[in-house]
Amino acid sequence: GESVGLHLPTLSVQEGDNSIINCAYSNSASDYFIWYKQESGKGPQFIIDIRSNMDKRQGQRVTVLLNKTVKHLSLQIAATQPGDSAVYFCAENGAGNNRKLIWGLGTSLAVNP
Amino acid sequence: NAGVTQTPKFQVLKTGQSMTLQCAQDMNHEYMSWYRQDPGMGLRLIHYSVGAGITDQGEVPNGYNVSRSTTEDFPLRLLSAAPSQTSVYFCASSYGRGQFFGPGTRLTVL
Numbered sequence A: 001g002e003s004v005g006l007h008l009p010t011l012s013v014q015e016g017d018n019s020i021i022n023c024a025y026s027n028s029a030s031d032y033f034i035w036y037k038q039e040s041g042k043g044p045q046f047i048i049d050i051r052s053n054m055d056k057r058q059g060q061r062v063t064v065l066l067n068k069t070v071k072h073l074s075l076q077i078a079a080t081q082p083g084d085s086a087v088y089f090c091a092e093n094g095a096g097n098n099r100k101l102i103w104g105l106g107t108s109l110a111v112n113p
Numbered sequence B: 001n002a003g004v005t006q007t008p009k010f011q012v013l014k015t016g017q018s019m020t021l022q023c024a025q026d027m028n029h030e031y032m033s034w035y036r037q038d039p040g041m042g043l044r045l046i047h048y049s050v051g052a053g054i055t056d057q058g059e060v061p062n063g064y065n066v067s068r069s070t071t072e073d074f075p076l077r078l079l080s081a082a083p084s085q086t087s088v089y090f091c092a093s094s095y096g097r098g099q100f101f102g103p104g105t106r107l108t109v110l
Helices: none
Strands: A010-014 A019-025 A034-038 A045-051 A056-058 A060-065 A072-077 A088-093 A107-110 B004-007 B010-013 B019-025 B032-037 B043-051 B056-057 B065-067 B076-078 B085-095 B098-101 B105-109
Touching: A010 A019, A010 A056, A019 A107, A034 A060, A034 A072, A034 B065, A045 A056, A045 A060, A045 B065, A056 A072, A072 A088, B004 B056, B010 B019, B019 B085, B032 B056
Parallel strands: A010 A107, B010 B105
Antiparallel strands: A019 A072, A034 A045, A034 A088, A056 A060, A060 A072, A088 A107, B004 B019, B019 B076, B032 B043, B032 B085, B043 B056, B065 B076, B085 B098, B085 B105
């Protein structure tokens, strides 16, 4: 079946370094992708999204890259801070249905001071 | 705005008991949904609603009922709780781009 997966289940970085979290998706019909951050004991929080007609989108300290050729999505966090420690999820909208997202399993990011 | 609120935060049930998880949002979002989150399995969609009076099943709907009588409220009912329903439950609402999540309800079924 179709799925969204993550290359690395855990990522450990030094404070101040850049972080890259990767996500693979298999549904070529997906045209909308979202990254969420979930801190311990809290609900997921929207970070950034991208549509399939784009290959890059930037936010505050975050950049999402989309490579449709290899069905790959990445989240780059610049100058990683201790407050960035969380689990990061990618999600896709499957067959174009923004109401029924398909979620990845998550990557845990640990920032070392 | 309070955003998305959920009650209770924690609940322990015995097998066979029923209960309702409450969810409310004050952002006038048409779309609302319920997810469960289990270790190593990410978030799985239980039920969703695209507006008052309209609900539909998600990926794992068995054992759960929902209703949407108002735009603001979207309760999730467990009819006869089972240990397999031990999980963290999240309610979310959306205006179409991204979803806003509540703080979650941690449910344990003994």
